[in-house]
Amino acid sequence: MGNNNIDYIFQMCRKRLYGDYYSLDRISESNISYKELLDDIFQNNLEAFLYPVLKQVKNDDSYFYENFSALEMAVKKWMFEELKKYQIIRTINSEAEKRGLNFVFFKGIVLADLYPQYAERFSSDSDILVSDDQKTEAETLLKECGYSKYKEGSKEEVQVYANSTYGHTVELHTRLWEDYTGPRIEVLKTMNLSSPETDIKIKACGIDINTLGHEKHLVYQMFHIIKHFSLDGIGIRYLIDITLFVNKYFDEIDFTLFWKHMDMLGYTKFVEAFFRICIVELKMTDKVFDNHQVKWDSSVENLKLDLLKIGNIHDKEAGWQIMGAMEAYFTGEAKASDSSFKNKLRMAFPSVKALPKVYGYAKKCPILLPVAWIHRDVKFLIKKAIHKDDFYGINEKMSVADRRLRLIKELELTD
Structure with a gap:
């Protein structure tokens, strides 16, 4: 994304949020590639939010003008689908109240309510926090509302349920920090982010909900x-x-x-x-x-x-390769080095603490660490054969992760 595109997207965001108080440059006078601009807007999931502003500038560019009808139809369809999700959210919330279940909604619905039109904030899922002792009843409620459990996507502390009729997913949390562990998570626990004493009731998207x-x-x-x-x-x-x-x-x-x-x-x-x-x-x-x-x-x-x-890991579809390697730095289990060589070496031969959870056997029995390294390399070769050009090579993966680590260290997130 060029600097002109960056600045113009922010102009559009200010225009959408604050109306005529902020002006908008003409695309034709701003040295902007409209195709790239649209790609950037879609990549950032802002097409519905910026749609009213895009309508104002559609005559500035021939590419824009020729493609605007398709964009308009797509946005209206997506917003209609988004509104459907709030129908089922209202039902879930109502059923929880009837059954005496304390559902604490966070993120999605609370944030969507702040937008000029809440359907402009596309979201495929809703995050709900429940206590351990209400988890079973909560899962029963979701099943009775037409949701099916997505076992592969579920974790110990986050159960994932999908409703194909409404195109909606619920992530049912028993912990706000999901299944993550480590020094930072221990600090987070002391903050007691959710409790009956500090949770509040608000009206979000026309629905009375409990939230943090x-x-x-x-x-x-x-x-x-x-x-x-x-x-x-x-x-x-x-x-x-x-x-x-x-x-x-x-x-x-x-x-x-x-x-x-x-x-x-x-x-x-x-x-x-x-x-x-x-x-x-x-x-x-x-x-x-x-x-x-x-x-x-x-x-x-x-x-x-x-x-x-x-x-900087989305250059290829296999950007998820980097995620497991970065987890230990996020949780505070590992620290980034000033040396790129050391970061890459640690990426090639991670410590027990820096291993992704899939190698839990080595975490429980550190003597198996070399086995985990070999296990990881075999998995890499198999997935490389499947994904081919969309898969990061070993050196490429280490370089991408090193760039990420250097920015994380610059922002003191590994201190």
Whole structure:
């Protein structure tokens, strides 16, 4: 994505959020490839959100004009499908109340409510937190509402259920941090992000729901964002989500406590840079930095470029190869080195702590670590044969992961 495209997408976002208060350059005068611009908008899942703005500029470019009808039909279809999902969410929520189940909704529906039109925020799933003792009843409710369990996608602490009629998936959490373990997760546990004392009731997308308290929800969102940033990269929509959330709930968030929590998790520098982009590009309130000392460096621009590229591991369809290798750095089990050679060496021969969970036998019995290395290499050869050109080679994988680690270290996420 060229710098012109980056700047123009942010112009469009500001125009959509704040209307006539912000102007929009003509595409024809901005040295922009409209095809690339559309590709970037689709990649960032912003087509419905920016559709009203795209309508205003459709006469600026012949490619745009010729393809706008198809875009318009697609967006209307997608938004209709999105509205269907809220029908079943309303049913699930109502049934939970009737049965005395405490369903705590987070992310999706809460964030969608902040958009100019909630169906503009496409989402295939809903995240719901339940207690261990209500898990079985919650799963029964979902089955009775037409959901089937996706066993391959489920984990110990996250059960995944899909409803093909509504094109909707529910991720039923018994832990906000899913199945992750490690030093950072232990810190997160001490924050008690969800409890009857701090959970709140709000109306979101026309539905009365239980959700996390606003400060704790913001802490969780940064955890979630940093998870994706560390493992596979994130895009512009996360900036919009946080901007809208902070601007709406600023007066109800204890930012002194929030920054304390960021310090405890080792997230401070990342969040400072992330917030800076939200403030400059999307006009989030700068009051988030009141009584908070911050120094800027090149990490802000480096993060901005990475965000807009949605990380650097999506150059191939097999970007998921990198995710397992990055998990230990996200959870705090491993630390990145200043040396690219050392990072690549650790990637080739990971320690027990840095192994993906699929090699759990080596975690339980460290003497089997060499066996895990061989196991991983055999799996690589098999998958390489299947995926062929879409699969990272060994050296390529290490180089991509090293670039990711250097940015993570620059943002102090491995300290």
